[in-house]
Amino acid sequence: MTKRGSRRKSSKRAERAARAEAEGKRDFSALKLWSKRIALWGGALVLLGALFLAIAVGFAARSLPSFYQLKATQNAQTIVVRARDGTEIVELGPSYGKWLSSEEIPQVMKDAMISVEDRRFYSHPGVDIVRLTGAVIEGVTGERSRVGxxxxxxxxLARNVFLNSNRTLDRKAREAVxxxxxxxxxxxxxxxxxxxxxVYFGGGAYGIDSASRKFFSHPATELSTAEAAIIAGLVKAPxxxxxxxxxxxxxxxxxxxxxxxxxxGRIPQNATVDVSAVKLKEEAGQNSVRYFTDWALxxxxxxLPETFxxxxxxxxxxxxxxxxxxAAVKANAPDGAQGALVSLDRDGAILALVxxxxxxxxxxxRATNAMRQPGSSWKLFVYLAALEAGYTPEDRVVDTPVSIGGWSPRNSNGRNIGETNLRTAFAYSINTVAAQLGNEVGFSxxxxxxxxxxxxxxINTYPAMVLGANEVRLLDMTRAFAAVSAEGASVEPYGIVKVTTAEGELLYQHEKARSTQLIPDHVARGITDLLQAAVQTGTGRAAQIGRPVAGKTGTTSSNKDGYFVGFSSGITTGVWMGRDDNRRVGGLQGGRAPAQAFAAYMRYAVKDRPVEEFDTELQLPEWQLDEEDDYFFGDPDDYYYIDEQGNLIEPGRSDRPGGAIPFPEEGGSFGSEDGMRPRVPAPPPVERVPGPRPTGVGEDGAPQAIGDDFLDGAIGRDRPPPRPERPPRN
Structure with missing residues (x-):
């Protein structure tokens, strides 16, 4: 290679190096330029983002409710239900407790909450950048499965008051703003x-005062360090x-x-706090109580007027x-069957409801809503109507096969006993006698x-209604027997005594309902006599509790329903048992499981009450003692009348406003010419078993010219012995 060729190559290398250097300088300049542009645009974007965020925050701040409006915001009402002795039996709905101002909130509660939920609370602008950055880094590096x-x-606070709990970026962004x-x-x-x-602490408790009362039975102003720590720890997972x-x-x-x-540094390092020693509030059982609250609330x-x-x-x-x-219902209800119980005090106050x-x-x-057949307990109304029409417990009747419009009722044992008295017929629940009485006095x-x-x-008025074929509510039947216990005065069941605010301001106070005399005194005493006999010697013997009890059993066909309703010492209790699907229950009879449940409950219910004897001494009105026509119909002021609207008017007060009692639509018209008809019309001729005729009265009812003693001696007739006085019934 020549020197010229060598110089030529060196020159090319120098040119390439120069070009590379020039290109490097150009690339560096371009990178520097782009870096400046990125920084400039990035800064501009950050400024625009900050401006946008500031504008968004400003608009959001302007649209926020005032502090006092936020204090007044409450999503639902809290109801604390108390028993008759004042003890709390259940708390319903979200509880917000009493609002505590910042000065009233214990400092230890503030410190506990800040320590566990937001340690930089006093230094960040609403969003903790340090905490957020750390969480993002952890999420990117995989040290955490999600950002949270x-x-x-x-x-x-923003989420609780204004947003929902959805874990989306949109919700998180709005939450931050x-x-x-x-x-x-x-x-x-x-x-x-x-x-x-x-903030929500679980169990329906919103706010520290509600949580303190729910978990520790005292207001939040009295929170200890350990109690504050327990409450603060609930926020993460109530x-x-x-x-x-x-x-x-x-x-x-x-x-x-x-x-x-x-x-x-919010509490000393050497501080000793025994959390396990905190005394928690005991939760009362709320199972069967909810049946009562569902009816009463x-x-x-x-x-009340509308209030939150x-x-x-x-x-x-x-x-x-x-x-x-x-316990009585659970212990005695047959397998597969349900049970219900209602117990009323003498004034109508509900003492127990299952x-x-x-x-x-x-x-x-099933105590207040279920409609079931009451069986023979319905005979209460049949015999009430018969007693009001003139019968007495001693009157003779005949248990014999009977047919009414093609309907032929039979007794449960399939037998007829013949002649007996009204008391025995009721005590042993003889169906044929009840059918005859209903037909005689009128099914309407x-x-x-x-x-x-x-x-x-x-209420249907076909003949079978006398045996309890109509469906009724247990509460209504118990109310009816309670009226008998009240000697014939009306009873209005109630469950709420008073309502107050959380601060004690009275919003409602129960007032005693006006009582109306539903039947004459002698009818009330007569039916009580019959009801007591049913428990003493009849079908309700299982309801005996060692003191006077009056009541009536009821059993429907195929043993689908069992009933017992009775009273003692001012407490009236009704019990029903059966299946919800209305299928038969083997061995279910009113005189067994329902009567046994009645007795089990009543032994406890009356234990602190004095023994009360029933007043069954009959004092018949003159129209039943004197057989002259005038007395047979009696004093018009003693009768009940029906007005043109079909309402029952009290004796002697037919002109009193509001004195009418609703009368059933069933049973047809009354056929009265003047629009008013005695509720007790002259009874039709009745074939009864002949009994002792009153002395001094002939077969036609007219006074005798000669005394009975003279006639007896003259014709040698043996006079029947006088009717012995009934001993007092226990």
Whole structure:
């Protein structure tokens, strides 16, 4: 290679190097230029983003409600239900407790919440950038499966008040904007006050005061360090760490809160706090009580003006009696069958109400909603109508086969006993006698009597109705027997005594319902005599409790329903048992399981009440003692009348406004020319078994010219011995 060729190659290499250097300088300049452009545009975008965020936060802050509006916001009403002795039996709905101002909230509660939920609360603008950046890095590096746990107290407040809990980027972005808007508009102390009064702690408790009362039975102003740690630990997972659900989990979480408080210097490092020693509120059983509250609380819509403030409802329910009623129904209900019980005090106050064997399994209330046939317990109304029409417990009747319009009832044992008295026929629930009585007094009169005593369900007046073929509610039947216990005065069941605000302001007070005399005194005493005989010697013997009891059993065809309703010492109780699908229950009879449940409950219910003897001494009115026509019809002021609208008017008060009682539509018209008809018309001729004729009265009812003693001696007739006086019934 020549020197010229060598110089030529060196020159080319130099040129290439120069070109490369020039290109490198150009590339560096371009990179520098683009870097400047990116920085410039990036900065501009950041400024625009910050401006947009500031505008968004500003607009959000302007649209936020005021602090006082946020304080007043409450999503639903809290109802605390109390028993007749004042003890709390159930709390329903979300509870917000009492609003505590920032000054009233214990500092230890603030410190505990900040330590576990937002340690930089006092330094960030609503979003914790340090916490958010760390979470993003952890998510990118795979150290965490998802980005989470970054919400500040301000963000949580924004979510609780304005948003939902969806885990989406859109919701998180709006949450951040609203959190900064809250920080813009309110002070840190105001935000913390709103948060501690609104955050959910589980069990329906919103706010620290509600949580403190629910878990520790005292207001939040009295919270200890350990209690504050338990409450603060609930926010992460209210159901998982609830002390009422899992004490160990709650204590473990509270220990974590206390450790964080020590690390952040909010409590001394050497502080000793025994979380396990905290006394938790005992949760009362709420199973069968809910049957009562489901019936009683809807009445608040009628009793109170519309209000959303927390209220306390004081009821008539007796906790001990409710427990005894629940146990009695469960212990005696046949396998596969349901049971219900209603117990009324003499003034109509509901002492116990059980709508089924298990509320959790089924909340259908069989005591107040179910319509089932009452069987022979319906004969109460048949015999009431007969007694009012002139019968007495001693009157003779005949148990014999009978046919009424093609209907031929039979007795449960398939036999007829022939001649007997009214008391025995009722005590042994003889169907043929009840059918004859219903036919004699009129089936519409029996329906009228049932309506008069509070039966609200439809009543058909075909003949089989005398044996309980109409469907009724247990509450209505119990109410009817309670009226008999009240010596014939009407009884109105009620369950709410008063309603107050959480601060004690009275909103409603129960007033005693006006009582109406439904039947004359002698009828009330006569039916009580019959009801007592049914328990003493008849079908209701299983209901005996060692003191006077009056009641009646009921069993429907194929043993589908069993009934017993009775009273003692001022308490009236009705029991029903059967299947919801209305299938037969083997061996179910009113005189067995229902009567046994009645007795089991009543032994507890009356244990602190004095023994009360029943008044069965008959004092018949003159129209039943004197057989002259004038007295047979009696004093018009003693009768009940039906007005043109079919309403029952009280004796002697037909012109009193509001004195009418609804009369059944069934049974046809009354056929009265003047629109008014005596409720007790002159009875049609009745074929009764001849009994002793009153002395001094002939066969035609006219006074005798010669005394009976003279006639007896003259014709040698043996006079029947005088009727012995009945001994007092125990």
């Amino acid at each position: 746990g970054t919400s500040t107290i301000s963000q949580q 609203l959190a900064m808007a809250l920080e813009w508009k309110f002070s840190k102390e105001q935000i913390l006050e709103l948060y501690l009064n609104k 159901s998982r760490y609830s002390p009422t659900a899992d004490v160990d989990a709650a204590v473990g979480r509270a220990s974590v809160v206390l450790q964080l408080m020590k690390e952040q 809807p009445q608040l819509d009628l009793l 403030e927390p209220i306390e409802v004081w009821t008539t329910l007796d906790p001990g009696m409710q427990a005894a009623a629940t 709508g089924g064997t298990d509320y959790v399994e089924t909340n259908y209330n 009169q029996v329906a009228s009597m049932a309506r008069r005593f509070g039966v609200t369900t439809p």
